Amino acid sequence: LFYLTLLLWTRRMSGLADFSNYLSRIITSHSAHACDGQPLRLHCPRHSTISIQSAFYGRGEARLCAADLGPRALNRSCSAFTALQKLLSECQSHRTCQLPVHHLLFGRDPCPGTAKYLHVDYKCKPTEHKRLVVCEGGEMILRCKPPRVLNIYAAVYGRSADHADTCPSHLTRPPPFECLNHEAVHLVTKSCYSKQKCVVAVSNQTFQDPCFPGTRKYLSVVYSCAVPQTLLREADPYSLGSPSPSPVDADQGSCFITHTPTSQSKRPDHSGTMSSSLLTFAYVTEHREMAALLFTSSVCLGLLLTLLAVSVRVTCRRRQRRDGELKPKPHTVRFHSRLIPAAGKKDSCRWEEATYTSEAAERAERIERRDMIIQEIWMNAYLNGSSSKNRFHFS
Numbered sequence: 001l002f003y004l005t006l007l008l009w010t011r012r013m014s015g016l017a018d019f020s021n022y023l024s025r026i027i028t029s030h031s032a033h034a035c036d037g038q039p040l041r042l043h044c045p046r047h048s049t050i051s052i053q054s055a056f057y058g059r060g061e062a063r064l065c066a067a068d069l070g071p072r073a074l075n076r077s078c079s080a081f082t083a084l085q086k087l088l089s090e091c092q093s094h095r096t097c098q099l100p101v102h103h104l105l106f107g108r109d110p111c112p113g114t115a116k117y118l119h120v121d122y123k124c125k126p127t128e129h130k131r132l133v134v135c136e137g138g139e140m141i142l143r144c145k146p147p148r149v150l151n152i153y154a155a156v157y158g159r160s161a162d163h164a165d166t167c168p169s170h171l172t173r174p175p176p177f178e179c180l181n182h183e184a185v186h187l188v189t190k191s192c193y194s195k196q197k198c199v200v201a202v203s204n205q206t207f208q209d210p211c212f213p214g215t216r217k218y219l220s221v222v223y224s225c226a227v228p229q230t231l232l233r234e235a236d237p238y239s240l241g242s243p244s245p246s247p248v249d250a251d252q253g254s255c256f257i258t259h260t261p262t263s264q265s266k267r268p269d270h271s272g273t274m275s276s277s278l279l280t281f282a283y284v285t286e287h288r289e290m291a292a293l294l295f296t297s298s299v300c301l302g303l304l305l306t307l308l309a310v311s312v313r314v315t316c317r318r319r320q321r322r323d324g325e326l327k328p329k330p331h332t333v334r335f336h337s338r339l340i341p342a343a344g345k346k347d348s349c350r351w352e353e354a355t356y357t358s359e360a361a362e363r364a365e366r367i368e369r370r371d372m373i374i375q376e377i378w379m380n381a382y383l384n385g386s387s388s389k390n391r392f393h394f395s
Contacts, residue, residue: 022045022046022047022048023227025044025045025048025124026045026048026123026124026125026126026151026224026226027151027226027227027232028123029053029121029122029123030042030121030122030123030124031119031120031121031122032119032120032122033064033117033118033119033120034099034101034117034118035064035065035101035115035116035117036065036101036102036103036115036116036117037100037101037102038100038101039098039099039100039101040097040098040099040100040101040118040120041096041097041098042091042096042097042098042120042122043095043096043097044095044096044124044125045124046095047126047127047128048095048124048125048126048127049093049094049095049124049125049127050091050092050093050094050095050096050097050122050123050124050125051092051093051122051123051124051125051153051154051222052084052087052088052091052092052120052121052122052182053121053122053123053185053186054084054120054121054183054186055083055084055086055087055088055118055119055120055121056079056083056118056119056120057079057080057083057101057103057106057110057116057117057118057119058077058078058079058080058083058110058111058116058117059077059078059079059111059114059115059116059117060077060079061077062119064117064119065115065117078110078111078114078116079110080103080106080107080108080110082106082107083106083118084182086099086105086106087099087120088182091120091122093125099118101116101117101118103116123153125153125154125222125224126224128224129153129222129223129224130222130223130224130225131220131221131222131223132220132221132223133166133167133218133219133220133221134202134218134219135167135202135216135217135218136167136202136203136204136216136217136218136219137202137203138202139199139200139201139202140199140200140201140202140219140221141197141198141199142192142197142198142200142221142223143196143197143198144196144197144225144226145196145225146196147228147229148196148225148226148227148228149194149195149196149225149226149227149228149229149232150192150193150194150195150196150198150223150224150225150226151193151194151223151224151225151226151232152185152188152189152192152193152221152222152223153185153222153223153224154182154185154220154221154222155182155184155185155187155188155189155219155220155221155222156180156181156182156184156185156219156220157180157181157184157202157207157208157210157217157218157219157220158178158179158180158181158210158211158217158218159178159179159180159211159215159216159217159218160178160180161176161177161178166218167216167217167218168216169215169216179210179211179212179215179217180210181207181208181209181210183208184207184219187200187206187207188200188219188221192223194229194232200219202218202219204217207219
């Protein structure tokens with residue numbers, strides 16, 4: 001039972017560590033960057049996929065590459081409009097992604113002769129998530145059962161060419177191409193992140209209109225009811241504040257808005273782990289049946305060990321009582337022997353010797369008497385035989 005319990009406990013601790021890593025990865029936001037000529041790698045744990053939040057290719061105020069200090073650092077503000085679209089097409093909904101950073105990947109070079117870099121913000125979207133779609137003119141209501149709170153992974157406002165049945169319009173025909181605003185995720189996150197309920201108005205006043213006038217649009221949000229707010233604050237304390245809106249590019253006709261990273265980022269490194277108490281609470285919340293089974297098993301094991309110890313103790317006491325009743329107490333004999341003086345011990349030894357001598361003499365006397373009786377019997381038998389012979393001869 002002990003080894004079985006130890007084995008189960010070891011497996012549970014290993015599962016808890018894996019769950020801790022998985023939980024911290026899907027709760028927090030991640031960022032990655034790579035300079036020109038280097039590969040960009042994005043990775044999410046099992047049972048989760050990449051969800052791109054923003055992408056920037058070009059050069060900004062942030063100094064992320066060593067070449068920024070060289071003679072090639074000429075233009076301090078340039079960006080590619082297709083960065084977000086390229087990242088969405090290559091890495092969205094994949095577990096791992098690797099891209100070589102080069103200006104040819106994003107089309108036209110935004111600033112020739114200037115050292116550039118690619119900076120990406122993303123989240124790891126769990127496999128089990130929720131999706132809600134609300135048409136233009138309505139209100140999107142997101143809610144989670146307490147104590148869980150909302151965690152936003154993706155939000156798109158506009159219309160896709162592949163979903164003609166979503167929010168159909170009888171007055172206007174859907175456009176033959178996609179017109180989507182992926183930057184809606186920042187506004188939805190600002191309104192709903194780490195809350196149990198939020199209401200978002202689906203309109204052009206709330207989100208930038210990416211389509212032609214008259215096109216009926218919709219808002220599609222991917223979210224999940226994450227862990228309680230205390231655990232969310234423990235994992236990502238700086239993410240609970242209102243995120244600063246991304247600067248909009250001057251080209252208002254573009255459907256994709258670029259995000260310029262800042263050099264003074266307050267986002268901490270998320271490679272650390274959360275406190276064990278909060279992780280245990282989250283693990284128990286996610287695995288209630290397993291926690292109840294382990295608790296019941298531990299209680300039964302404790303009762304069984306207690307019963308075994310009591311039975312062993314009772315059995316030992318009974319054996320001691322039986323041995324005490326069958327065997328004489330040695331201290332009584334020692335107590336009596338101490339009461340006899342030395343002279344008494346000598347007299348008792350002499351009395352034993354005298355008794356032994358008298359018994360030997362009595363035995364020898366009995367043997368002598370038996371021999372005399374046997375001899376007398378033989379003599380009488382002989383005399384009787386000789387007298388009978390004489391009588392027969394005389395007659």
